[in-house]
Amino acid sequence: MITKVVTNANIAVQDIFDGATIMLGGFGLCGIPENSISALVSKGVKNLTCISNNAGVDDFGIGLLLQNKQVKKMVSSYVGENNEFERQLLTGELDVELIPQGTLAERCRAAGSGIPAFYTPAGVGTEISEGKEIREFNGKKYLLEKAFKADFSIIKAWKGDSAGNLIYKGTARNFNPIMAAAGKITIAEVEELVPVGELDPNFIHTPGIYIQRIFQGLNYEKRIEQKTIRDES
Amino acid sequence: MITKVVTNANIAVQDIFDGATIMLGGFGLCGIPENSISALVSKGVKNLTCISNNAGVDDFGIGLLLQNKQVKKMVSSYVGENNEFERQLLTGELDVELIPQGTLAERCRAAGSGIPAFYTPAGVGTEISEGKEIREFNGKKYLLEKAFKADFSIIKAWKGDSAGNLIYKGTARNFNPIMAAAGKITIAEVEELVPVGELDPNFIHTPGIYIQRIFQGLNYEKRIEQKTIRDES
């Protein structure tokens, strides 16, 4: 029988091709597919269009793909602090499309849900609305926004089973579930791969139907961007 | 401080007015807000527009509201076996709008999500598409469908806390979570009301932000429409 389980990240990403459009889960460095990103760096695939809320930092996350000049275009809502990103943007090596975060999320969700387009209020009257259809419903103006198309989605979950069912932890969920459904091929890396039957059917965040490949990742660093703490007292 | 907890169904539904549009959760008789329906029958509120996937059976679920002639219009995907429903429909007492089930679900979801309209392939080329905008995306035709508007949503969950956070059980989830977000006022009845902090934040199906009133229901009958069984052996 077909199995979705692959042994490691290199095998999981092996057919990702030059020029592919890929979605990458995560918010900041939280919930990012660390193993798959490393495998993409090793593989050296080029001219990627990356749809991801953020673009990592210089030496972690999607920043690693940027350092290696593998990214042609970033589609994000906030690209943050990243010197190499800024350099490539200013020299014109990198194309960037900035999208309101909610629109980014909904365009992912639409892609997975067979909804080709929808209306949203975000960006009406701003430069984001240039060239887009504006339409009024109940006296309020909305923009027409279209579903993304992605060749691959690469996501990270906490636990997953061999049927591809996934659960996430904390705010590491973020874009991962909606991107899971949106890719033509979706690759899930998990901290712990468990046997089918171990996850409670009533509390699964991502149904396995959306997942084509799954593997247990190794050595998660889970870098923290801003460690803010309060007194122990 | 404001509390969302009310003592019973009668209080929960007390401001539902004649002519109101209400969403009712459930699929068939599974996951329906039994206590709230009884309270609406007692209250005798009239001319309701009910948005619900099904219309109950003659003597249970929304069928009780129909028997009592409280419903002006049903918006459903499948109205099933219900003699009184059929009688009222044929005499013109009852108005019925039939909607593809996925479109019904998505119009609920859109209502809760601030999406005024979206495109869907369901019903293109059928009588459902009459009078609706048809638009092509990527070579395929879609219909423009609009978010519902509901004065009240009445839903049923398994467990809920006093912040309105809810979890469902089995296939009793169905339309309840998407209707929860869609009502101007949402009333949740639960089998068990638990203290805040008892539900795991990572496994809540409906965030409390969508819920205005919550109460613990009594004497759930949970009638089964088709008890199908296999041999014990």
Place this chain on the structure above:
Amino acid sequence: MSLNKFQIAQRISRELRDGDYVNLGIGIPTLVANYIPKNINVVLQSENGLLGMGPFPKLSEVDPDLINAGKQTITTLEGSVLFDSAESFSMIRGGHVNMTILGAMEVSENGDIANWKIPGKMVKGMGGAMDLVSSSDNIIVAMMHTNKKGDSKLLKKCQLPITGKKCIKKIFTNLAVLEVTEKGFLLTEKAEGVSVEEIIQKTEGKIEISKALKDI
């Protein structure tokens, strides 16, 4: 001899591929679940919110909170997932449910299907059928070749209000297996002992005979 509904279901089960996610309509399609080959993994989706539908429960297992789209009590399996109706139709419209098997009242030679409404009769609704037929690339119809009056259900044009346009790819009847092509119905398999002439006579729509025609 023409097939009975169990034999139709059995034949359809051979269309299933390992790893398929399948939605089964009411009637003959439901029976297909009994014939899934043991050596492949097929996951059944029930549009009321369940992936991985199991068999009917034992009497002691009956749970009113666990039904299928036909409102029958059912069970979950290892690996099952429960979800809401919006998620369920995301799976369907998004093409993740990659095979749908439905009953039909009529199918036309261009692949239109009618299975939800008979003018003059009480209309119960389309349920999820319109979503299903407009979404998957792989829609299969299971039905009798003719209606109770003996009239063909494979028509030039549907007489009843349609459920979806140009969406049916393959039809499995008590007499035959037919594909829908640019040129109309293509007869690819016939029930053993049934003549091609009988099938042609009972098919109102345009029909061609495959050169590779064989018995079911």
Place this chain on the structure above:
Amino acid sequence: MSLNKFQIAQRISRELRDGDYVNLGIGIPTLVANYIPKNINVVLQSENGLLGMGPFPKLSEVDPDLINAGKQTITTLEGSVLFDSAESFSMIRGGHVNMTILGAMEVSENGDIANWKIPGKMVKGMGGAMDLVSSSDNIIVAMMHTNKKGDSKLLKKCQLPITGKKCIKKIFTNLAVLEVTEKGFLLTEKAEGVSVEEIIQKTEGKIEISKALKDI
């Protein structure tokens, strides 16, 4: 004397009503969390997927899988809920998050806000700001009355690319509290010891003085 950022946050906290669901932007808005009155229940939403944001963790509680939209480590509270980004913006666009408090670079007399882009400088993105300002009925701006050069940030028309049109209802600065009305800015409160003349002089947009003007 003009207010410092803590005093602005403190004043804004008095706008909060029992039962509010509030999204706080980066900067002064974040500080509002420290001044929520004890006798009301206010739930903080973080758009990366958390309702019921708690304080920063103790060192021993730090969890890299639990951050806020500013990427700071945080904690959950009793009654917190975690969810994905689509659900998060459903809450925002759907108006369920009923108050948003944001910083701004400019606000115009008709309620436009600019806070995401400075032409010629590296543009980091709008994040969730455009969704937030286009969705809630209750958008509050917290900012200094003038920029570092001393120029007014309350303008006839925004000079920078805007984040949203006609969406700001109330502005809290180091000098004043102003509402946005049909007639432009309406000065309703001023910092103690600050003159009305100074506020008028530092407000480029049209400004009216409320008859009920009082000290903050």
